[in-house]
Amino acid sequence: MRLTELIQNNSEKARVSLSALIKIILIISIIYAIYLHFWRLLFIDVLLLLVLFLPYFFNKKYKIKIPSEFEFILLGFAIITFFLGSIRGIIIQTFFGLAMGFVGFATMLILYKNSKIKPSYLLIMLFAFSLSVSLGLISEMLKFYLKRFLGTELRIVDYQYSMMSLTLVAFGALIALIIGYTYMRFYKLELMDDFIQRFKKKNPNLFIEKTDSPEELLELIKKGESDKIEFKSTLRTNLYTYEKDKKIEYAVLKTITGFLNTEGGTLLIGISDSGEILGIEKDKFENTDRFLLHFNNLIKDKVGREFLPNLNFELILLENRNIMKIECKKSDKPIFLKTEKGEEFYTRLGPASIQLTGSKLIKYIQNSF
Numbered sequence: 474m475r476l477t478e479l480i481q482n483n484s485e486k487a488r489v490s491l492s493a494l495i496k497i498i499l500i501i502s503i504i505y506a507i508y509l510h511f512w513r514l515l516f517i518d519v520l521l522l523l524v525l526f527l528p529y530f531f532n533k534k535y536k537i538k539i540p541s542e543f544e545f546i547l548l549g550f551a552i553i554t555f556f557l558g559s560i561r562g563i564i565i566q567t568f569f570g571l572a573m574g575f576v577g578f579a580t581m582l583i584l585y586k587n588s589k590i591k592p593s594y595l596l597i598m599l600f601a602f603s604l605s606v607s608l609g610l611i612s613e614m615l616k617f618y619l620k621r622f623l624g625t626e627l628r629i630v631d632y633q634y635s636m637m638s639l640t641l642v643a644f645g646a647l648i649a650l651i652i653g654y655t656y657m658r659f660y661k662l663e664l665m666d667d668f669i670q671r672f673k674k675k676n677p678n679l680f681i682e683k684t685d686s687p688e689e690l691l692e693l694i695k696k697g698e699s700d701k702i703e704f705k706s707t708l709r710t711n712l713y714t715y716e717k718d719k720k721i722e723y724a725v726l727k728t729i730t731g732f733l734n735t736e737g738g739t740l741l742i743g744i745s746d747s748g749e750i751l752g753i754e755k756d757k758f759e760n761t762d763r764f765l766l767h768f769n770n771l772i773k774d775k776v777g778r779e780f781l782p783n784l785n786f787e788l789i790l791l792e793n794r795n796i797m798k799i800e801c802k803k804s805d806k807p808i809f810l811k812t813e814k815g816e817e818f819y820t821r822l823g824p825a826s827i828q829l830t831g832s833k834l835i836k837y838i839q840n841s842f
Contacts, residue, residue, distance in 0.1 A: 496525055566638045569612070570605045570645025577601030578653045598654060602646045609642030687791050690798065694741070694748050698824045701737070703728050704744040708768060708797070710756045723812065726775050730810045731819040731826030732801035733776075733783055734841070738821065742797040752794025761788055761795060768797070775811045780804060807838050 499522045506515035581597040613635045620627060698704055705725050711718035725742065732738035743753045758764040765788070772781060785800040809816035818834050819826045829837055 492525060496522065499525075566609070566641035567645040567648075570609060570642035570647075571649050572645075573605035573608050573642075574601045574646040574649025574653070577604035578649065580604075594654065594658070598650050601653060602643075602650055605646035605649065606639070606643055609639055609646075613638055687789055690741075690789055690791060690796070693739075694744060694750070697748060698746070700735075700821055700823050701732075701739065703738065703740050703824065703826075704746055704748065705740065705742045706745045706751055707755045708742050708753065708764070712755065722771060723810075726771065726810055727817075727819050727826050729772075729784070729799065729801055730776060730808050731821045733780065733804045733808045734819060735803065735821040737801050737803040740799040740801065742799070743794065744796060750792050750794055750796065752791075753788070753797055754794060764788075764797075776808060780808055806842055 499518050503515060503518045503522070505511075506518060578597060578601045581600050617627075617635065620631070693702065694704075696702070705721075705728070706712055707721055708725055709717050709719075709722050711721055725740070728740050732740065743751050743755070745751055753761070753764055756764060758767065765786075768786065769781075772778070772784065783802045783804055785802070786797060788795045788797055790796075807818065809818050818829050818838075820829055820837065821827075
């Protein structure tokens, strides 16, 4: 085992152990607060416990795996909030601003790294600062309305405390800005590459290769078919008979469900297996609107309208011919293709879509969803 892998494994074990310990302490504190009617302590404990369960919630609900670095930030926030006593007010707000500033930086860098857009330092810094201060403002608003709900009398000192809290959050965000700018300016974003690649590897369903221009699409076509890219000459027309053919539609839908059940991918309709640009005009629809309506109805009838949000499709003009590009985002639940014989399940194996049945299907669903 390489040294980096050993460090990552030890870091993961430390995070899991520390997280479990803090959760146990918080649960004990919740019981203690209920028993003694310490409602403010109860509110803080419950809030911290919910925060610590956020990574688990995102993983289960949205299939997003939060990097361990973010989880360590959450653990640090919980430790400071719970254990630092009378001075924690100053430290909490400053740390909150600092932490949310770093979260903003990481988010923008991930987005930039997944696109071909040149990073704008000013925009990244503005987003990070705005995110941090906005979340701090929301936190103070929640405190204000909670006090109103509980019937607590609001004094001048409460308003002063709120302003001081927002000032400290902004101060923490400013520190994050200085550190972030120094990092971007002198390290050219290279130190984040490992972190970003690990995040993308853990969450491949969040990153679909983008081709925003005809030129980029041509480059993609030249690369040929793969496990993430497939070409189809037409949507419904058999090019040997020039008649409508349900088998052609079936092949398109099979590819789409295969992508949805695996790690996502892109389907191009109007491109032959060899990469020749044919265009959707071969399908002889009255116009492009009719073509899109037919495709939309196929997905609703044969796959399910609830899975339309997993598809992003558009027409792109190449060499005076329309090409349909369909980006498929991995589904969080198994998708079956409705056929005359019943429901069928497909997944991707290399550049092909294969059907799974019986025990293989059960095992795949258990391991993938």
